[in-house]
Amino acid sequence: MKRIFSTAMCTFLCIFMAPLLCKSKRPKVGDLAPNFTLKNENENKIALKDFHGKNLVAIMFYPSANSHFCRKQIGSVVEGYDKLKEKNIVVIGISYNTPEINQEFVEKNNVAFSLLYDVNKEVTKAYGTYSWWFGWILPSRKTFLIDQNGIIVKVIRKVDVNKHAQQIIDGFNFK
Secondary structure, three states: OHHHHHHHHHHHHHHHHHHHHHOOOOOOOOOEOOOOEEEOOOOOEEEHHHHOOOOEEEEEEOOOOOOHHHHHHHHHHHHOHHHHHHOOEEEEEEEOOOHHHHHHHHHHHOOOOEEEEOOOOHHHHHHOOEEEEOOEEEEOOEEEEEOOOOEEEEEEOOOOOOOHHHHHHHHOOOO
């Protein structure tokens, strides 16, 4: 009986309490965006601070490049990429994918922006773009829009995978 109670208690803690105990402060509009340095599909380091003073940045968190909805989301951004570039918006995709998966996806889908990999989940945690499922950290689909000073100006929580490029442009208040 003690063993069953002990197992049930451990399960409860892992499933329900871990998210509360490990929850990081989620950045919000008006906050300085957490800086990061991650590698892209070509193993080149990309740092958020490299864009300060130069570009608007859309950091697009997505679960997995090869899933149906991620292909649609990234495809939407690829289709609208010229419009984003005209408006000086740099797009950075972040997922848990390996560089090999990202490289294959970039080549297969003509992706013109960097897909970074966050296998240690540090950036995902810093931005609070994850959910918990039975003790596992799963990536969430969110996009953070960051101005040239590194300030978060909008968080797109309900990503329209079919019109995401336009969501990004609208989020920066371009018409």
